[in-house]
Amino acid sequence: MAACGLDFGTSNTTLGIGSGGVPSLVPLEGAHRTLPSAIFFAPGRDAEIGRAAIEAYVEGTPGRLMRALKSVLGSALVEESTPVGRERIRFRDVIARYLTAVKARAEAETGLSLDAVVHGRPVHFVDDDPAADRKAEDTLRQIAESIGFRHVRFQFEPIAAALDYERTVTGEEIALIADIGGGTSDFSIVRLSPERHRREDRADDILANDGVRIGGTDFDRTLSLGAVMPLLGLGSPMKRGDLAVPNAYFHDLATWSSINRLYNAKTLREIDEVVRDAARPDLVTRLRRVVEAERGHSLAMAVEGAKIATSDSGQGQVDLGWVEPDLSAGVDRPRLAAHTEDLARRMAQRIGRCLDQAGLTADRIDALFLTGGSTGLPHVRAALTASVPGARVVDGDTFGSVGLGLTLEAARLA
Template sequence: MFIGFDYGTSNCSVAHMLNDAPQLIALENGQHYLPSTLAAPTRDSVSEYLFRYCQIEPADAVGQQLLRRAMAANREEGIELKKEDLLFGQAALELYLAHPQDLYYVKSPKSFLGAMGLHDVQLRFFEDLVCAMMANIKHTAEQQCQQTITDAVIGRPINFQGSGGADSNQQAEQILRRAAQRAGFKQIEFQFEPVAAGLEYEASLTTEQTVLVVDIGGGTTDCSLLRMGPNWRDAADRSASLLAHSGQRVGGNDLDIYLAFHQLMPHFGLGSLLDSGLEMPMKQLWNPLAINDLSAQSEFYGQRNLAELKLLLKESQEPQKLKRLLEVYYDTLGYSLVRRAEEAKIALSNTPNYRSSMALENESLSVEMLFDDMVQALDVPKQQITKLVQEAVTQADTTPDVVFMTGGSARSPVLRQAVAEVLPQVPLVSGNDFGSVTAGLARWARVCFE
């Protein structure tokens, strides 16, 4: 059996072909979209879980070294790892929100793929993270379908998150491939996510069109300008139909981060003054929110930064705000803050104002947010996304007949208006914002494996 596998930054989903149409497979409590999250007692538990409970061996000597270190660290901490100690998806998120300080939690491992300057052991750890998530999804999908899944087409962005260009893309794709192989997939192919979304849109066409696909995912925005229609459908070689590509590390997570920074962090010290008259260092307010930036997270939550935060508390003219920032440090609340911003972003798409609440140790913080404030906060990522749209059109030197917007953030009225302003005379259409990529990957899997 083959599937299309959208290993996404925000959510994961898989689909197979049934009666000549893609069908998404339920992955958690009847839901098709599994949040891309993992929770474990410790960071070291991931590698031990794969070996002990999934019978997945390390791929090489570096992986074996990582496993030995992990098992030794858990023994030293007196941790007896159980299979149920690793949680995925919504269950992992709910456990983190209830007990953020008591576990290892990671959202969107895909965000770190392609990061340069990492040691081999770090790369193998990311591979283990991805493998654990893929193995869980594969096992769940097989239970749902009562079939063994052997082959998969996995979606990938035009450019991953790293700054290393082709080297970053190669490293990221290699991690995904190795993780998928270890999880039990035999034949593995990759397809660009916007192309996959376009394949699903193409299934509805009765005439030839030039389509600009704008896929605004959790971690990246990707644009593909394609010739599409009945003459191209099910063609094994689509290279001649692809007119232009553009893609960058900017997506739904960035919208949430920018909104959290501008609307929430003033209550944690942003814009406040030190006794010297200088403003609070901006990186101390940005780094805890930068959940898609490994170096920023490491810097903020590192032991060395604790001394800096305590010094800033002593020098702050508004110490109550810095006490909140210290609580972010101690309880690893960066993900929670971004989550509150995401909730506000969704709500403000349908209402002019929204009140966000967050329970801290000694208070309940309540922040009123307005739609106009959100528009202002999202200006930087909005401009980056519209630049990608213009870049794809300029590359092809062709105006599309239609713009097909997809991805979790494609429903944002701020972004839809921004894209419409770039191509004011071109109709803008939508499909299944969350499922178009997955469905298109399943269609491409049929071309690859049947």
């Protein structure tokens, strides 16, 4: 039986296999070990995935781009269909097509026929809704089985990250694992040691597990609504002064999984009516240009890029010159923090819940292990470290720790 660890993330996907007890991530796109969780459907062509999907969209190839595919799990949207050319495809079948391509690439790269998988999953697909959470896992299991995995197991993503980190520890310690991904933030408190690492049953070492459906795409969405969408008319008045421009269009446009909902003739007609009745029709006309050109994902990627640039260098720019000459939105760290500080605060609150669940005080945590792209945001990192101020901060493989941990567990199935 050939087993793999599969981290199907909101933003990126990895797949790993173990050889001689050493886990490694399989290159899924050229030399890249990470594959953007994106798929592009173009008329008359096979679907593109990953970077190639994004490039096809950016280059203006006619078709439909979908990103943040994982975010529909646990919602009613997963059973709904979306128009792709002349057909309609259910979102769960879109996920299946994407994961089929991932599996095929890994098998071609390794020469193995993969029939077993340890799938990563967030602590909560859906906050405070156990039934929806179970349904999300069941859906992902069904998809995995439908694409050829005969043996499917799940592991919490922060636990997988803990297994990766545990390979480096030299003595016993209690670690808080923070996995801040594209769609969720997950936390686990785990007792680790070289001796415990050899055990198959680690249930007694997991002291707490919690999470919240907040991740990198939520930071993108909130930043977009705060810094960019007002330039397209969000919050501006209608001619009837006690009303504002309807905000639903802007919320869909700022949310990766909802962007494609706007691309239809009915929405364009509605926006035309808003333009007619708006006190600032020039602003809403910008919104119409984005929707008519089906460039919502271009806008979302520009916001994401500005967020990353701001995190790295202190400043970023959302270039909107393609909407209107010389139009742009500047972002700096104080502005990014102002728009998204509530998200960071809610993440840190989950750490408090984890400590309560484990029956521990913050000073009992020896190490804070950080993984996931959003741990690079300075105000997020500050909120997390302030929750356990005495802990040693360890930076994991930002996009690979979860996949490597899942692969370690998968090796036990082989």
